[in-house]
Amino acid sequence: MEAEQTYKDRIDKERMPRHVAIIMDGNGRWAKKHGLARMFGHRQGVETVHRITEAAAEAGIRYLTLYAFSTENWNRPQQEVDALMELLVDTIAKETPTLMKNNVQLLTIGDLERLPKNAQDKFRHCMEQTSQNTGLRLVIALSYSSRWEIIRAVQQMAKEVQSGTLRVEDIDETTVSQHLTTCNIPDPDLLIRTSGELRISNFLLWQVAYSELYFTPCLWPDFTVEEFYKALIDYQGRERRFGKTSEQLNTENKG
Ligand code: FPP
Numbered sequence: 001m002e003a004e005q006t007y008k009d010r011i012d013k014e015r016m017p018r019h020v021a022i023i024m025d026g027n028g029r030w031a032k033k034h035g036l037a038r039m040f041g042h043r044q045g046v047e048t049v050h051r052i053t054e055a056a057a058e059a060g061i062r063y064l065t066l067y068a069f070s071t072e073n074w075n076r077p078q079q080e081v082d083a084l085m086e087l088l089v090d091t092i093a094k095e096t097p098t099l100m101k102n103n104v105q106l107l108t109i110g111d112l113e114r115l116p117k118n119a120q121d122k123f124r125h126c127m128e129q130t131s132q133n134t135g136l137r138l139v140i141a142l143s144y145s146s147r148w149e150i151i152r153a154v155q156q157m158a159k160e161v162q163s164g165t166l167r168v169e170d171i172d173e174t175t176v177s178q179h180l181t182t183c184n185i186p187d188p189d190l191l192i193r194t195s196g197e198l199r200i201s202n203f204l205l206w207q208v209a210y211s212e213l214y215f216t217p218c219l220w221p222d223f224t225v226e227e228f229y230k231a232l233i234d235y236q237g238r239e240r241r242f243g244k245t246s247e248q249l250n251t252e253n254k255g
Contacts, residue, residue: 007229011059015236017189019063020056021211023203024048026195026219033219039083044221046091050098055225057102057136059232063185064138067203071111071145085115088142089122096126103135109181110144139185146205153179182207190235192228194220212238 024045031041049066056064068088074081092106099106106126113120123142156179160166166175177183187207193199196217200208214231216223241249 007226007233010233011229012236013060016060017212017232017235018061019065019186019188019190020061020232021065021067021188021191021204021208022052023067023191023193023201024220024223025193025197027221029195030219030221038080039087041221042084042087046087048220048223049091050095051225052223052228053104053136053138054098054102055228057104061136063188064136065109065141065185065188065204066139067141067144067201069110069142069144070202071143071148072202074114074143085119089119092122092126096129099126099130099138100133103133104130105133105135105137106130107137107139107185108142109139109149109185110142111148112142114143137185139182141203144181145202147202149181150206152181176206180206187211189240190214190231192216192231194218194223210240210242212240 027041027045028038029041030044031038034040053064069084073084076084096106098104106123108123108127112123115123123140153176157166157171157175161168182204187209188204188211191200191204191208191211192214194216196215198215204211212235214234216227216231218227239246239249
């Protein structure tokens with residue numbers, strides 16, 4: 001607790017990332033390490049979701065995006081897919097009052113239509129219920145992958161060109177961004193991946209163009225609030241240049 005306070009005190013409230021995205025990885029390995037079935041790891045992972053969401057809301061972060069289920073995750077054994085869907089549905093139903101209490105608005109990105117009907121209904125219901133909340137935006141990526149999203153955006157733009165509502169020469173970065181499922185969400189400032197894997201795994205490929213990346217060996221169920229604060233402190237120690245030189249940035253900051 002004392003260590004947590006120390007890390008917390010080192011965070012600069014004025015330089016908080018607006019959007020933190022997380023690849024929550026390592027649930028299966030955590031379960032194996034403890035001699036348990038994989039689902040215990042996912043259940044323990046939900047506890048981490050709970051505490052990190054509360055910590056992010058309290059820290060004043062505006063957007064927290066969590067990679068909960070990727071397009072590729074549909075290829076896992078059917079039993080695990082079913083159990084994960086059930087866990088997502090149960091969690092969202094159970095957590096809605098906490099989201100309301102903490103003024104958190106729930107959003108989703110991804111191919112929601114591909115989820116079982118009861119899961120779609122639960123998520124839609126929670127999004128509706130929390131739609132007036134003005135605090136943290138909790139964005140859950142469900143049946144999401146960047147390549148799926150980019151293909152969908154290209155198809156939509158092609159249709160608009162065909163129907164004459166979009167001119168090819170008008171397609172720019174803004175147009176593409178607006179056709180992604182993240183269209184109303186700013187790009188992540190910080191992307192965290194747990195479990196020691198050094199990959200992006202088809203997550204927000206377009207959106208992380210200038211994000212700071214933070215990798216930790218910590219498995220997701222072991223990812224404490226203290227670990228989260230460490231990532232924020234690490235982020236705050238970096239210089240974000242967006243392709244410019246340090247000298248240019250210094251001049252701009254003085255001006
Ligand atoms: C990756 O660990 C984790 C997942 C594929 C699922 C994560 C989902 C949750 C924690 C539930 C979240 C719930 C809500 C409502 C957001 P892995 O299984 O790939 O672990 P491994 O790489 O060690 O096998």
